Amino acid sequence: MPNQARNIEEQSKIAREAKFATLGRAMADEANAGRYPLGPIVEATTRRAQEQARASKETRFAALARQVGDAARAGTEVDPLILCLQELRRLELGPAKRG
Numbered sequence: 001m002p003n004q005a006r007n008i009e010e011q012s013k014i015a016r017e018a019k020f021a022t023l024g025r026a027m028a029d030e031a032n033a034g035r036y037p038l039g040p041i042v043e044a045t046t047r048r049a050q051e052q053a054r055a056s057k058e059t060r061f062a063a064l065a066r067q068v069g070d071a072a073r074a075g076t077e078v079d080p081l082i083l084c085l086q087e088l089r090r091l092e093l094g095p096a097k098r099g
Helices: 002-032 038-074 079-093
Strands: none
Touching (some): 002 038
């Protein structure tokens, strides 16, 4: 299963890179045709912002998880760190849906 997850992750990375490459080509083609490439620029801006937000969340989760590991290894309190992880996850998931 770890290989399958790694393959999916690699395929996703390749797809993201391909999309940005496609946007770059579209920008160049539009500019070569004498047009301002507003559409591809807007899409690249949106995709990049999403990518950075996702990376920021991943970094925060990873940092907190490392801190929990360090605290547990040192025999110190992990509950405040777990609360931080819970809050980060809650923000990531958004408000709970009511049935």
